[in-house]
């Protein structure tokens with residue numbers, strides 16, 4: 001079987017995983033898979049159809065009736081389609097952000113999305129980011145990175161992102177919401193947010209994106225060398 005380079009990037013909310021993972025993927029010619037966007041798409045579906053997020057069976061049903069679909073974009077990222085319509089900004093609204101964590105704690109929802117994520121990495125090299133990629137989804141990934149940053153910096157980055165999209169946000173509210181989501185993600189029974197034992201911890205507080213990218217590219221070069 002051909003071997004593909006797989007890189008897992010996990011970490012708490014707003015650590016810069018998407019930006020970093022996307023850049024690393026592009027430089028290495030790998031597909032970038034944002035698993036958080038899949039959980040967000042499931043949450044968006046629940047909001048769209050008024051399905052309560054604490055009803056696991058109803059959410060699984062909803063995903064079966066409205067399966068997510070995907071298209072690889074020319075820049076090696078993955079476009080998610082909900083009901084055949086491309087979604088992007090809809091996935092990052094404060095409303096979706098507030099329900100995604102409880103929804104993603106349901107084991108059957110995770111089983112379904114994990115299956116899709118593994119399938120995507122079967123025939124191609126990927127950089128996949130999320131919470132449980134190194135621990136559950138791709139435990140044999142060649143490189144595992146746990147990307148983190150101080151809560152204050154993560155909240156500030158997220159505030160900037162949301163303001164650029166026209167959302168009004170208070171930094172203190174955002175900090176509380178992020179902290180709460182991390183606590184929920186880290187304390188759930190199935191696939192909690194935590195570094196894999198063999199993950200390399202990278203604290204990006206105060207570091208520009210390019211420095212973080214370079215560090216990961218160096219590690220990727222090391223693991224490639226021993227493959």
Ligand code: CDP
Nearest residue numbers: 013014035036037039100101104130131132
């Ligand atoms: O962008 P941000 O770091 O805020 O979050 P995200 O990566 O878009 O993920 C949104 C939420 O999806 C997380 O807070 C988790 O509750 C859930 N998630 C998960 O459970 N497992 C993953 N592999 C990825 C995301």
